[in-house]
Structures are given as C-alpha cells and as structure tokens.
Amino acid sequence: MNAPQTALLLIGSPKSKESSSESLGTYLFEELAARGVRTQTIKLVKALHSAEATEELRAAVAASDLIVLSFPLYVDSLPAPTMLALEQISAWAASTSADGGEAPATGHRPAFVAICQSGFPEVVQNEIAIEICRNFAAAAGFEWAGGLILAAGGMVGGQPLRKIKGMMRSAVSALDLTADALAAGTPLPDEAVARMAKPAFPRAGYRFMANWGWRSQLKKDGDGTPLDAQPFA
C-alpha cells in the first residue's frame, strides 16, 4: 500500500447520533488529517437514502486511496444498511473492472480498514464481522490493511474520544498508532490491534455496570412494562 493522499471514513452505524462507531472513526480521521491526509466522512445510512447520495458515495470510493469502515456489531455481523453498502460497492468495483473502467483495472486499489465495536466485553464476539470485511475487501479488489476490534464499546457511549481519553487511553493509543501506520502507507501494526483489544474495564465489573445501566434506563424511559416482559408469548 502507498501513503494515502485521500481517505474516506464510512460510518456503518444506523444511529443518527451518539454513535460509538462514529466516535472511533472520527478520532482516527482527525489524526490522519493532522498527518496531512485529505479526509472525507460519509454516513452509510444517509448515503443509501437517495440515488444522488449513493452516487456521491460511489464517487468518494473511487477517489479514495484509503477507506475505513467503522461499525457496530449487529447480531454477530454488520448492520443491514452496512451490508447493503458493501454489496453495492463490490458490484461497482466488479462492473468498472469488467468495463475496463477506472477501478481496479488502472490500479486504483484503495487500502481498506475495518473497525468493529460492540457492547460485549469480549473481542472474540466481533471477529467474524472483521472476517466479513476482509472477504469484502477481496471481493471488491481492495487491499486489506487490517481490522481493529473494540470490546465493551458501551464505555464510549457515543462521546468524542478526546472527551473521555483517560478511560479509553488504550483505544486512543491504538488509533494513534493506526494513524501513524496508515499515513505512512503501511498496514495496521499488531501492536495497534492488541492495544485496541485490551479491556478498559474488568469483564465482571462491566457486566454489573451494564446491567445496572439497562435497568436505570428502563426506569427513566420505560412505559411501565417490566424489563423481562414477553409481549409475544
């Protein structure tokens, strides 16, 4: 892979606000911009909303040397709109290749990086999703540059990483290393993958806090239905 001049961040979270996937991707892209890379961000849900927005996505993909997809884990893999976007991007790559168009026939082969986060405190739960991204990169003719997994993503809570830097210092240092590597045109270093995977909180404590958090949220926002209601029984 070459040092990228242009980088595209694809936000794969369907959430309109407070997305932890967006927090991670945004921090990385601020660091890439600080290293002289021209950056652009697209939310996939919005890009799939209209033909015009989808065309903008297509143009952005074709113009980028580096593409980073940051997404949450949904039912052991990627959210539906993210899958739809990947299906479309792969189809574009195949059609331009078959037509003798720009990508990848003339060597436009962007590097592709995936960042997956989930509420589970174990990295293993996210590994299949990263594998799917790797397979996508192969199908689209992109150069796989690695994947990062953040477990216990609930700790981010959609906040800007710079605001909660202390608590997430391991993830932040992983993204700093990632920015260094990608800006220099090298794949993700193992150290970045390991730092991102390092738990920010002991698992048992995380589960306790998460369970308390869900119950508190229900008390605040609930319609009076108990947490363990069985409406379709």
Add this chain to the structure above:
Amino acid sequence: MNASLPGAALLLDGRRDDETTLTLAHDALVNGLAGAGWTVDDWRLRDDKIAWCAGCFKCWTTTPGVCVHHDDGREVAARWVRSDLAVLLTPVTFGGYSSELKKALDHVIPSLLPTMLRRGGETHHPQRYAQRRDLLVVGTVPAGQADGPEARTFRRLVERNKLNMEPPRSACGVLEQGANEWEVRVAVSALLARIGVKAAQERADSAREGAVA
C-alpha cells in the same frame, strides 16, 4: 417443542434476486417442511419494507420486547418468537448474510433481554422467552467455493449465532450455485433430517418402531 413433531417454521428468505440454486433451495425447503406436516411462514423479505434497526435499544428500555417503530420490523420479532424453527436462506455475502436477510435478522434483538450474563466463558444476553426454536441456515456460494474463505466465514458466523440464539438443534448448509434440482433436494433433505424434520411416513414408521420396542 420437539422439532420431530410438525410445528411452525419461519422461513426468512433473503434472496436478492431469482438465482437458480437459491430458488431451488427455497422450494425444497418449503416442500420438505410442508410435506412433513409443518406450517411454513414463507417470508420473501425483498417484497417488504422493513426499516433498518436504528440501534436505539428502545425495544429494551422503553417498550421491552417490542420495537418502538411501527412497521414490519415489529413483525419480525413476533413471528420469530412464535416459531418452532427459524430457517435463514441467503446468498453467502462476503461470508455473511445478504442485506435483505440482515434487515430482518437485526430485528430479533427484542427477543433477548438487555442484561448480560456469563455463559461458556463469554458474555451473552439471556433469552426473553423460554421457548427456543431450532435453526436451519442455508447459503449459496459460486461453483467451486463450498470450502472457500466466504463459506468458511459463513459457517463460523452460524456457530456464533448459535451461541447467542441457543437453538436446541441446528444445521448449516452451503450449496454451490449450479447444483441441479436433485442435488439441492438431497442436500436440503439431509439438512432437514439433521434438525429432526421427518416426513409423515418416516414419523409413522418411527412411532410404530417405538410402539413395538
């Protein structure tokens, strides 16, 4: 519910188009299940507008067990919960499910509780309902790719689904595109047999054997 006895099957049909092998697999699944006395809820997802799960978790924190959005997404959880067998049919898509199948599957989240527990050394969400459903997953890959990287990822994905969905029985099959009707029927029959779906005659024979024994 014992899958050996006919029950209700929910077939989430994630075909993006009318690719021949998937269509043959679909027909073999419907005929195999109906022939064994099952009621088949055959849901061709691409015909329905199901809004993408927004990840708001209000189905956990505001209206527990029910998606707050009033569309077919709500129906997914209801039909999922009431089924004895969930059948997922999809083109293997980078080793995952098609976006058509995924738009429905993302809506099964309300069938789980938000709380977390430790099971088998990992963290999982408990099931909201005591009733479990068997799981049968059928995917197709291009010819010659049944042991390729995407097929391998696909099988591992189903293994992970099993850990989170806890089906009493499960089976996963990857069919190669270009397989003929007979090959698909044989493969689908074998998969159905693995989750205990028996044709009426077989069930009668088993019952007779049991009575004699």
